[in-house]
Amino acid sequence: MRxxxxxxxxxxxxxxxxxxxxxxxxxxRVADAALLALFFSSGFxxxxxxxxxxxxxxxxxxxxxxxxxxxxxxxxLGMGIGSAAGGMLADRLGRRSLxxxxxxxxxxxxxxxxxxxxxxxxxxxxxxxxxxxxxFALATAAASTLLVPTFFMGLTLPVLSKxxxxxxxxxxxxxxxxxxxxxxxxxxxxxxxxxxxxxSFGYERSLWFGAVVNAGCALGALLLVRLxxxxxxxxxxxxxxxxxxxxxxxxxSWRTWLVVYFLSGFLALGLEMVWFRVLGVLxxxxxxxxxxxxxxxxxGVGGGSLVGRWIxxxxxxxxxWFLLAQAGITLxxxxxxxxxxxALSTQRRLESLRRYLASYDPIDFAFDFFALSPGQLAFxxxxxxxxxxxxTLLMGLSFPLLxxxxxxxxxxxxxxxxxxxxxxxLGSTVGVVVVGLVLLDWxxxxxxxxxxxxxSLVFLLLASRTMARPVIAASAAVVVSAGALWAVPSSxxxxxxxxxxxxxxxxxxxxxxxxxxxxSSEPSFRRRTDVYVNGLGQSWVPFSGxxxxxxxxxxxxxxAPRTIAIIGxxxxxxxxxxxxxxxxxxxxxxxxxxxxxxxLRALYARTGYPGLGGLLEDPRLRFTVGDGRRxxxxxxxxxxIIEADALRPASAYSGTLYSREYFxxxxxxxxxxxxxxxxxPTPRVHETFASVFPYVASVEPMLIGSxxxxxxxxxxxxxxxxxxxxxxxxxxxxxxxxxxxxxLVRSFQLRPRPSRPVNDHLLNTDLFPRDELRTP
Numbered sequence: 001m002r003x004x005x006x007x008x009x010x011x012x013x014x015x016x017x018x019x020x021x022x023x024x025x026x027x028x029r030v031a032d033a034a035l036l037a038l039f040f041s042s043g044f045x046x047x048x049x050x051x052x053x054x055x056x057x058x059x060x061x062x063x064x065x066x067x068x069x070x071x072x073x074x075x076x077l078g079m080g081i082g083s084a085a086g087g088m089l090a091d092r093l094g095r096r097s098l099x100x101x102x103x104x105x106x107x108x109x110x111x112x113x114x115x116x117x118x119x120x121x122x123x124x125x126x127x128x129x130x131x132x133x134x135x136f137a138l139a140t141a142a143a144s145t146l147l148v149p150t151f152f153m154g155l156t157l158p159v160l161s162k163x164x165x166x167x168x169x170x171x172x173x174x175x176x177x178x179x180x181x182x183x184x185x186x187x188x189x190x191x192x193x194x195x196x197x198x199x200s201f202g203y204e205r206s207l208w209f210g211a212v213v214n215a216g217c218a219l220g221a222l223l224l225v226r227l228x229x230x231x232x233x234x235x236x237x238x239x240x241x242x243x244x245x246x247x248x249x250x251x252x253s254w255r256t257w258l259v260v261y262f263l264s265g266f267l268a269l270g271l272e273m274v275w276f277r278v279l280g281v282l283x284x285x286x287x288x289x290x291x292x293x294x295x296x297x298x299x300g301v302g303g304g305s306l307v308g309r310w311i312x313x314x315x316x317x318x319x320x321w322f323l324l325a326q327a328g329i330t331l332x333x334x335x336x337x338x339x340x341x342x343a344l345s346t347q348r349r350l351e352s353l354r355r356y357l358a359s360y361d362p363i364d365f366a367f368d369f370f371a372l373s374p375g376q377l378a379f380x381x382x383x384x385x386x387x388x389x390x391x392t393l394l395m396g397l398s399f400p401l402l403x404x405x406x407x408x409x410x411x412x413x414x415x416x417x418x419x420x421x422x423x424x425x426l427g428s429t430v431g432v433v434v435v436g437l438v439l440l441d442w443x444x445x446x447x448x449x450x451x452x453x454x455x456s457l458v459f460l461l462l463a464s465r466t467m468a469r470p471v472i473a474a475s476a477a478v479v480v481s482a483g484a485l486w487a488v489p490s491s492x493x494x495x496x497x498x499x500x501x502x503x504x505x506x507x508x509x510x511x512x513x514x515x516x517x518x519x520s521s522e523p524s525f526r527r528r529t530d531v532y533v534n535g536l537g538q539s540w541v542p543f544s545g546x547x548x549x550x551x552x553x554x555x556x557x558x559x560a561p562r563t564i565a566i567i568g569x570x571x572x573x574x575x576x577x578x579x580x581x582x583x584x585x586x587x588x589x590x591x592x593x594x595x596x597x598x599x600l601r602a603l604y605a606r607t608g609y610p611g612l613g614g615l616l617e618d619p620r621l622r623f624t625v626g627d628g629r630r631x632x633x634x635x636x637x638x639x640x641i642i643e644a645d646a647l648r649p650a651s652a653y654s655g656t657l658y659s660r661e662y663f664x665x666x667x668x669x670x671x672x673x674x675x676x677x678x679x680x681p682t683p684r685v686h687e688t689f690a691s692v693f694p695y696v697a698s699v700e701p702m703l704i705g706s707x708x709x710x711x712x713x714x715x716x717x718x719x720x721x722x723x724x725x726x727x728x729x730x731x732x733x734x735x736x737x738x739x740x741x742x743x744l745v746r747s748f749q750l751r752p753r754p755s756r757p758v759n760d761h762l763l764n765t766d767l768f769p770r771d772e773l774r775t776p
Contacts, residue, residue: 043185061139062627080425082154087418090162098163110214162414176309176400183302202768265427281535284362304396358500360537509595539571551577567628568645611733655769
């Protein structure tokens with residue numbers, strides 16, 4: 001997401017000042033360097049906050065599509081309102097007051113950061129556990145609090161733009177510097193904030209770090225206030241209000257440019273969602289994939305803006321070139337994806353890449369580039385850069401072009417900067433909602449890319465009106481856009497190539513929540529079929545192995561499991577295996593990716609595999625699309641078994657299902673004698689689980705906890721496994737029940753209670769998911 005927090009920049013860019021002394025000029029240069037550092041730092045922590053606040057709010061609202069869209073939309077809406085307010089304020093105040101306003105805004109953000117853990121974790125999260133009947137209202141109330149800090153973030157760009165711009169001639173240069181350095185700070189914040197600060201200190205202490213940085217920015221701005229009243233005359237040869245750029249602006253109404261920049265924001269956020277979906281699948285996303293991609297995205301935008309501030313003054317038709325740059329963004333986006341799909345289909349030198357895409361596991365990567373081979377390093381950096389950097393450079397480059405062409409007088413500069421930013425941010429907000437909740441649902445990633453590419457035609461047609469032969473230019477625009485639309489690959493071609501499979505050996509389903517893909521070694525799908533979710537291997541069909549074991553062990557241990565909740569669907573193996581007892585009357589399966597059930601239905605229609613038939617036709621099984629932790633938190637029921645299907649501990653957001661707080665939640669939702677179950681892939685999971693449940697048993701590779709003593713009777717377990725309906729249930733799917741029962745009997749162990757309090761530094765918590773973050 002573009003930060004648009006507006007705190008960076010070449011704020012007091014030195015220019016020769018008529019009548020200024022050498023000492024005053026030197027002071028201004030020192031002030032320039034100081035403001036660069038302050039504004040860069042403000043952008044750095046803005047992205048740090050975004051990552052942390054979205055995580056904290058996810059505990060309340062959930063991590064499904066609707067909740068994430070709500071949080072992002074509110075975040076950006078607050079920045080848009082702040083930009084509008086800052087623009088109206090900027091033209092009414094002097095430089096001294098404007099710098100003081102910036103300092104006040106930084107202090108306000110710092111206070112919000114310091115209070116956010118108490119607000120979200122201690123207040124709203126506790127309420128979320130008790131107000132299960134009002135989930136959306138509570139989530140909306142919690143997310144709405146983001147309007148306060150983001151308002152102050154959005155306020156800063158128009159305020160600083162007016163404060164540091166002594167003449168109309170230098171406006172584009174200075175405003176682009178502000179925007180560019182802020183965005184570069186945000187890029188570094190996305191990178192180092194996740195890989196160093198949060199990884200080392202967790203979310204709460206990272207908030208303290210950010211607040212200290214904001215306070216430092218405020219103090220630095222106040223120290224520079226003393227320079228605000230020093231004369232800073234306009235440069236010799238300043239541009240008059242009716243310069244060529246201003247005249248070009250006059251040919252278009254102000255409202256037209258607001259609409260154009262609204263569309264620019266819409267397309268930018270829409271493409272961002274498409275790129276992150278595509279690259280998340282290609283890179284087999286882990287907890288660090290999104291920060292890496294966001295950093296590259298922001299690096300391109302910030303770098304383009306900083307380069308563009310030197311180019312914009314030398315361009316005779318800045319608004320024409322702005323429109324052409326905007327068109328180039330979507331044209332490149334569609335062409336680059338098409339080239340990548342073509343290369344994966346035809347280029348033999350990419351065979352190793354195809355094998356990786358077809359593989360089950362991701363590259364073991366946690367920002368440790370020294371641990372990667374040259375090929376892996378190229379894959380993790382060059383591929384995202386190929387798709388993202390050129391168009392984001394154009395995004396950044398277009399910003400100073402627009403600023404140069406859109407301002408016609410100095411008196412209204414602050415208001416116009418604020419209005420443009422507001423229009424762009426509102427376009428981004430609408431883009432998040434429309435693309436996330438509508439286009440990806442209806443059209444999928446390929447169809448969404450196709451529809452966004454239509455935007456190139458709009459910009460090209462507008463640009464053609466500024467050219468000497470508009471009819472010929474418009475005809476060329478239609479031809480170019482038509483070619484780009486034709487090049488966009490189909491969904492089948494896109495996802496088959498990105499999974500190293502032939503289209504005839506792939507089944508897929510996609511919506512806004514994510515992508516589910518099944519691949520097989522043969523078109524009939526009669527042999528092993530691998531299940532992928534957003535590019536990561538999750539399970540397989542036919543049912544067997546660890547997933548069957550994870551489902552049937554707690555079902556056989558419990559004397560009479562009537563109600564069961566399973567978080568995660570995968571291949572359906574764990575859910576099916578948990579439903580083997582005749583005493584069970586309901587199994588709730590909660591899956592966050594909506595397309596998974598659809599692909600399993602398609603596979604059953606293709607193969608008729610009895611295990612899938614039992615999964616899909618059993619009336620006791622209820623499937624819910626949504627966030628599993630939120631489902632458990634809001635449920636009024638108490639369950640005999642609650643289990644999360646196996647989830648890689650380093651995958652994105654996995655910490656929410658391995659934290660102490662999650663296990664405490666499970667404990668409170670168990671019926672008397674109920675069992676909480678987790679896959680236990682790391683020592684931290686073992687310690688965290690054991691710190692919550694008073695009674696714990698180990699059945700490798702899982703842990704089972706309860707509020708009551710766990711009674712293990714091998715004879716009773718064997719007897720339950722010999723009930724005819726239970727035997728038939730597992731035989732139907734080809735699951736080796738007898739072997740699993742003997743494994744259970746051999747490996748079952750009761751764990752003694754810890755003899756002393758467990759050190760919190762050894763545990764996974766909501767505020768410090770150490771396994772997910774790969775904290776040493």
